[in-house]
Amino acid sequence: MTKPLTRVRKKGAVVLLALFCGQGATVLPAQAQSILRIGAIPDQNPERLNRRYGQLATELSDQLKVPVRYVPVSNYPAAVSAFRTGSLDLVWFGGLTGIQARLQTPGAQVLAQRAIDANFNSVFIANTSAGLQPISSIDGLKALNGKRFTFGSESSTSGRLMPQHFLAQAGVTPKQFAGGQAGFSGSHDATIALVQSGSYQAGALSEPVWNVAVKNGKVDPNKVKVIWKTPSFGNYHWVVRPNLDQRFGKGFTTKLQKAILGLAPTNERQKNILELFAAQRFVPAQESQYQPIEEVGRQLGKIR
Amino acid sequence: MNRLKPAAPLLTLLPAMALVPVLIVTWTGLHGGGLSIWQQFLLGALHPSLEPDLLQAVWHGLGVTMATALLSWSLSLLFGVLLGSACADVVWRSWSLPTWPATGLRRGLAIPRAVHELVWGLLLLQVFGLHPYVAVAAIAIPYSALVARIWRDHLDSADHRPLDALISAGVHPVSALMTALNPGMGTVLMSYGGYRLECALRSATLLGVFGLGGLGTELQLTLQSLQFRELWTGLWVLAAVMLILEQLLRFWRERSGVGVHGQRRILLFGTLAIVLGVIGTFWLRHIVPDQFSGLSWIGMEVPSWTQLNAAATELPWLRMILETLGLTVLAAGIAIGLPPLALLLWPSPRWHRCCSMFWACMRWIPPPLMVLLLLLSNRPSLAIGALAIGLHNSGVMGRLLLEGLQQQSDLRQEALRAMGSSERISWLYGLLSPQSPSYLAYGAYRSDVILRETVVVGVIGGSGLGWQLLESLSSFHWAAVVLVLCCYCALTISGESLSDRCRSLWLQS
Structure with a gap:
């Protein structure tokens, strides 16, 4: 009885050893290929993100003659860190995340933005039962004192940073909301849903997302309405890593910028891409446009 | 003198007292404002989205999730058992060594366990960049520490009389430990280890942080954008996978006998865990081939x-x-x-x-x-x-x-x-x-x-x-x-x- 068992064990040991060796060998780094990796902050539903960046990757690959991959990072700070560590080469960042990424990656450049990104707005919305009247000046935000209030995602420029900034200008800090703190719904759509349900009495989100939700009939105008539209600020932009010219040949960054700026609704695929970005064209962007956001970010401790 | 001790079932039921304040607060805050969204959510269950693009994405995500879960599960069992044995007092005592290193190691293992895998992921990302193996490590580190704790607790609370008898009869500690503790610990490994696989599957939400996609990411992003029909597609797939896994594990447990037969099954389970880990590795490399660029230390600012x-x-x-x-x-x-x-x-x-x-x-x-x-x-x-x-x-x-x-x-x-x-x-x-x-x-x-x-x-x-x-x-x-x-x-x-x-x-x- 013992003999076959020992044999089984011995055989087992050899097999295990072989497997360990095999597993060890596969951990060795594979060869580095020159692939242009594009990414984005996760501010849309995944299916739209996949279509948007999948088509863009194909388009850029055809134009630039290099392999392009979309890497779907699902977390704002992860996208920033992936850009810093060189795992992403070209990223569609929001205002705040773009500045964080550029500050952490010396030499990173702003390539382009959409026309609306130069003058982006947030809206403050309120549940009709909260008794909040439309606000005409920034001081009117004082009415939110003591209400249940929610932002969107922690790193969102239009769903958190700028609304918190305007609230601070009116003298309202998150501590003054009901419960001593603001909620963080995680996304613009969740903010609409939670304010519409009445769980939160008011919230702030990106104006384009609000407009789309209204257009698609996802908003009940009897339950939730806009009480204030913020002054405009700079938002989304393409940011590119500094070392692309070394990796893909001289002048690659310029070619990449031309390819993005050159996207036009004349060609079927390019038209699709622009539609998915809700843009007519991409336009050049200046770093200086984002200076005000950087200052706000520093004031509120989101940029260190 | 007899100390006053509460009855064991009372201790088990007593924590339910937490329901009282929670339900009171929940009851007073209840309102019907979200009913229409609840309705949309529930209707989504009946009509999950069946768009070909989405199904393809979910299918791909399922593959990534399964592959990572298998690999990280296999690693966490392996390291968990090794670390758990290393911090069990009984193991050190078998060699007649002092037990303080075991205590020290045990306290040290609380650190990897205290940190959520999402946070592990974000921290490792800072120093290694996006890499599938880093994602696997982020899941495997806290899980290994958890398995280690459970393994150690079971080792130390097992019946040590057979072990002591073997040791005092002059048997080598390794053989003595294997012989005396194997049967009981094998059952623990199979029942708890099997269950960990389900955990590894569910926790693979983390993969999105590493740009690997996966089912969890699909669920997270569809939830954020309140696309309930798309959300349900992912949920139903997750349900199916969990159900199949559960049935397989039950089948395995019911068939595992006692005695020599049981021993062999335990050995087989161990081998299977490792084989599945290797399969996971190759599967992952097959699904996301071009994300396996070199793994190097990038470094970050230390406060x-x-x-x-x-x-x-x-x-x-x-x-x-x-x-x-x-x-x-x-x-x-x-x-x-x-x-x-x-x-x-x-x-x-x-x-x-x-x-x-x-x-x-x-x-x-x-x-x-x-x-x-x-x-x-x-x-x-x-x-x-x-x-x-x-x-x-x-x-x-x-x-x-x-x-x-x-x-x-x-x-x-x-x-x-x-x-x-x-x-x-x-x-x-x-x-x-x-x-x-x-x-x-x-x-x-x-x-x-x-x-x-x-x-x-x-x-x-x-x-x-x-x-x-x-x-x-x-x-x-x-x-x-x-x-x-x-x-x-x-x-x-x-x-x-x-x-x-x-x-x-x-x-x-």
């Missing part, structure tokens, strides 16, 4: 002493710690107390099957979804967060409890019933009572997990250490991150020593 000092003074530590503790205690109370209470209500097999299905649902719904659904018809409060986390984890505890009860002989219950006890009392003292010590031990591990999971409920209003951790991570404020993580470690270590002490005081004679 200076002055920065740490500044961060220590700027944050409201006491309030954050109290909120986190409150949330953890309430959620753990619900998670531990609800399953035995539910089973006690009506001790019949049919009701128990209903409970089992309810718990499967609770495990299946991801906590962020649960929080959002609860919050849609309630005011934001700590109670909502506690209820969501508690319900999710009660699914896990319920499963472990039922499994334990089924493996136990019902002779005591029969005896009590024969003496005229009612159905309920005989169940309570005949079945639940002997099961209580090991159930409460699992409850203690679960509290660890719950403490980590408080990270996910920022939506109820930025509260506690968990939200502060995410906020500091998204501000790249490393000094605050370090301090919050230190708090988590301190809480985990004190929780562990508290639960160890309670157990030795109340549950062991």
Whole structure:
């Protein structure tokens, strides 16, 4: 009885050893290929993100003659860190995340933005039962004192940073909301849903997302309405890593910028891409446009 | 002198007291404003989206999730068993060595366990960049530490008489340990190890952080954009996978015999775990081939002493710690107390099957979804967060409890019933009572997990250490991150020593 068992064990040991060796060998780094990796902050539903960046990757690959991959990072700070560590080469960042990424990656450049990104707005919305009247000046935000209030995602420029900034200008800090703190719904759509349900009495989100939700009939105008539209600020932009010219040949960054700026609704695929970005064209962007956001970010401790 | 000791089933049921304040707060905050969204959510269950693009994405995500789960599960079992053995007193004693290194290692292992896998992911990402193996490591590190703790507890609380006899007869410690402890530990490995695979599957949400996609990411992003029909596609697929896995594990357990046959099966299980790990590795390399670029240390800024000092003074530590503790205690109370209470209500097999299905649902719904659904018809409060986390984890505890009860002989219950006890009392003292010590031990591990999971409920209003951790991570404020993580470690270590002490005081004679 013992003999076959020992044999089984011995055989087992050899097999295990072989497997360990095999597993060890596969951990060795594979060869580095020159692939242009594009990414984005996760501010849309995944299916739209996949279509948007999948088509863009194909388009850029055809134009630039290099392999392009979309890497779907699902977390704002992860996208920033992936850009810093060189795992992403070209990223569609929001205002705040773009500045964080550029500050952490010396030499990173702003390539382009959409026309609306130069003058982006947030809206403050309120549940009709909260008794909040439309606000005409920034001081009117004082009415939110003591209400249940929610932002969107922690790193969102239009769903958190700028609304918190305007609230601070009116003298309202998150501590003054009901419960001593603001909620963080995680996304613009969740903010609409939670304010519409009445769980939160008011919230702030990106104006384009609000407009789309209204257009698609996802908003009940009897339950939730806009009480204030913020002054405009700079938002989304393409940011590119500094070392692309070394990796893909001289002048690659310029070619990449031309390819993005050159996207036009004349060609079927390019038209699709622009539609998915809700843009007519991409336009050049200046770093200086984002200076005000950087200052706000520093004031509120989101940029260190 | 006899010390006053509470009865074991009482200790098991007592945590359910947490339901009282939570339900009162929930009841007073209830409103119907979110009904239309609830309706959309439920309708989505009947009409999940079947778009070819989405199905393809879900299929791909499923592959990535399975491959990573297999690999990280295999690694965590392997390292968990090794580390767990290394920090068990009984192992050191077998070589007649002092046991303080084991104690030291045990305390040290609280650190990887105290940090949520999402946070591990974000930290490792800082120094290694996006790489599939880094994602695997982020899951495997806390899981190994968890398996190690359970392995060590079972090793140390096993019956040591056969071992002592073998050692004193001059048998080599390795052979003695293998021979004396193998049968009991094999069962632990198979039952708990099998269950960890399900955990690894569910926790693969983290993969999105590494740009690998995966089912969890699909669920997270569809939830964020409230695309319920797309969300349901992912949920149904997850349900199917969990169900198949459960059936396979049950089949395996039922077929595993005793004695030599059982031994061989345990050996086979170990081999299978490793083989599945290797399969996971190749599968992953096959699915996402071009993300396997070289793995290199990138490095990051380390916060200076002055920065740490500044961060220590700027944050409201006491309030954050109290909120986190409150949330953890309430959620753990619900998670531990609800399953035995539910089973006690009506001790019949049919009701128990209903409970089992309810718990499967609770495990299946991801906590962020649960929080959002609860919050849609309630005011934001700590109670909502506690209820969501508690319900999710009660699914896990319920499963472990039922499994334990089924493996136990019902002779005591029969005896009590024969003496005229009612159905309920005989169940309570005949079945639940002997099961209580090991159930409460699992409850203690679960509290660890719950403490980590408080990270996910920022939506109820930025509260506690968990939200502060995410906020500091998204501000790249490393000094605050370090301090919050230190708090988590301190809480985990004190929780562990508290639960160890309670157990030795109340549950062991």
